[in-house]
Amino acid sequence: MSHSSVAQQPTIMVFGDSLSAAYGISRSAGWVNLMQQSLQQSHPQYQIVNVSISGETANGGVRRLTKAVREHQPSIVILELGANDALRGRPVADIHADLSRLIQDIKKSGAQVILAGMQLPPNYGDGYTKKFKAMYPSLAQKFKVTLVPFLLDGITPEQFQADNLHPTAAAQAQILQNILPHLQPLL
Numbered sequence: 001m002s003h004s005s006v007a008q009q010p011t012i013m014v015f016g017d018s019l020s021a022a023y024g025i026s027r028s029a030g031w032v033n034l035m036q037q038s039l040q041q042s043h044p045q046y047q048i049v050n051v052s053i054s055g056e057t058a059n060g061g062v063r064r065l066t067k068a069v070r071e072h073q074p075s076i077v078i079l080e081l082g083a084n085d086a087l088r089g090r091p092v093a094d095i096h097a098d099l100s101r102l103i104q105d106i107k108k109s110g111a112q113v114i115l116a117g118m119q120l121p122p123n124y125g126d127g128y129t130k131k132f133k134a135m136y137p138s139l140a141q142k143f144k145v146t147l148v149p150f151l152l153d154g155i156t157p158e159q160f161q162a163d164n165l166h167p168t169a170a171a172q173a174q175i176l177q178n179i180l181p182h183l184q185p186l187l
Contacts, residue, residue, distance in 0.1 A: 012039075012183075013049045013072050015061060015102075016080030016116070019151060019175075020052035024161045029169035031176045035183075038176065043187050049074065057085045058098035065102055069109045076186050077106045078179065080116035080151060082135070086124065087165075092131040096139065103143045112186050113145040114179070119152075121164070146182050153178050 014020050014032050022030030036048040049072045051064075058081040069077075079102055085095040099115075106113050117136035120129045140147035152167065152175065159171035167175060 009045060009047050010075040011047045011049055011072050012076045012078065013068065013074035013111075014052055014078045014080065015065065015068060015106075016052040016078070017056040017084050018052075018054035018166060019083070020050065020078075020080045021054045022172075023054045023166045024163075025166075025169040025172070029172055031172040031179070034172055034176045035179065038180070039187075046187065052080070055084060056081060057088070057090075058082050058095050058102065059085060059090075062098050062101055062105075065105055069106065069111070074109075074111045076112045076114065076183070078114045078116060078183070079103065079106065080118075082132075083118045083120070086118075086120050086128075086132050089124075092128065092135055095132070096135050099135070099139055100143070103139060103145055107143065107145075113143070114148060114182055114186070115140050115145050116148045116151040116179070119150055146186065148179055148182050151175060151178060 020032055027033060032048060032050045039046050039048065051068045061081045082095050082099055103113050103115065115136060119133045122129060137147060154174050155167050155171045159168050160166065161168055
């Protein structure tokens with residue numbers, strides 16, 4: 001990795017699923033685009049690259065990460081994965097293993113990691129939802145990475161699309177506010 005090119009224009013890569021890919025809303029209304037607009041004012045030297053894919057799993061992310069890191073050479077990666085794995089009922093230990101590998105691989109590339117924590121609706125059972133929620137702080141502590149405790153914190157029920165999973169355009173500014181205080185110290 002050429003340090004001069006990274007120094008010229010550091011890149012923040014968002015590596016996530018539909019919550020970062022602006023599912024069901026215009027891409028320009030998504031929190032990643034709002035972050036880009038916000039940083040153009042405060043930190044214009046940063047370039048934002050969104051490689052999020054709707055439906056992506058932590059497991060799928062493991063297969064895609066190396067190419068994305070090589071292509072974009074990010075200095076910061078916002079890792080927002082795991083929810084789709086859980087919605088498919090994958091064992092939390094397997095999701096934990098995939099996220100661990102993603103975090104380690106991102107850190108090996110020299111980039112800093114911001115891990116976006118997620119929670120599940122209660123219909124997945126108390127034991128599973130608690131283990132899933134606890135997984136994110138546990139990973140952040142283990143690998144000493146920045147944690148956004150809950151990406152969708154403060155999003156009200158009426159700010160979700162009809163599927164009750166994906167936030168509306170109106171909720172995107174709140175998602176950005178959940179991320180920015182954790183991102184600012186790394187800039």
